[in-house]
Amino acid sequence: MSGKYADLDGLLGIGEDADGVPFYLRITAGELSYDRSGEVFDHIQVILFQTAAPGRPADANDMFETDELDGLAAELRRGILDWYGDRMPFRLPTAAERAVIHAATGWT
Numbered sequence: 001m002s003g004k005y006a007d008l009d010g011l012l013g014i015g016e017d018a019d020g021v022p023f024y025l026r027i028t029a030g031e032l033s034y035d036r037s038g039e040v041f042d043h044i045q046v047i048l049f050q051t052a053a054p055g056r057p058a059d060a061n062d063m064f065e066t067d068e069l070d071g072l073a074a075e076l077r078r079g080i081l082d083w084y085g086d087r088m089p090f091r092l093p094t095a096a097e098r099a100v101i102h103a104a105t106g107w108t
Contacts (some may be wrong), residue, residue, distance in 0.1 A: 005044060005073055012107060013079070014097055015090030021053040024101045025081060025090060029073075032066075034047035040065050044073060048083060049105050058104070 010028040016022055025049045033040040045064045052058040063083070065072055076083070081088045093101055101107055 005069065007040060008044065008073060008076055010077075012093055012098065012101060013081070014086055014093040014101065015081070017050065017088055018086065019053070021056075022051045023088065023090075024049040024051070024093075024105060024107070026105075026107050027076060032076035042069055044069055044076070046076070046081060046083075048081070051100075051104065060105070 006029065008027045011027040013025040013027075015024065015025075024047075028045045028047075030043060031040050032043050043066050045062055045066060047060060047062045049060045050056075051056065072082075079090050083092055
């Protein structure tokens with residue numbers, strides 16, 4: 001794995017969207033290689049789990065990026081997720097919150 005983004009790999013976060021509905025996120029980071037060309041490139045993936053809210057079921061989506069990773073990594077390290085134009089602050093969860101995240105998503 002690329003040491004450049006290793007600190008982000010496996011990171012869990014918790015925050016609230018613009019409507020005040022809690023969300024959880026999980027970040028994976030590493031290297032991928034094309035099997036035909038052998039080209040290796042870094043990636044960052046963010047999985048966003050939005051909890052259920054009145055009139056909206058829980059939902060999970062992901063963002064997989066291979067370009068402009070330095071900017072994305074810098075924002076994630078500052079606790080900001082730019083989710084397709086929505087800037088959503090997040091923080092590391094407490095131990096109790098980690099248990100809630102695990103119960104909702106299976107993430108550890």
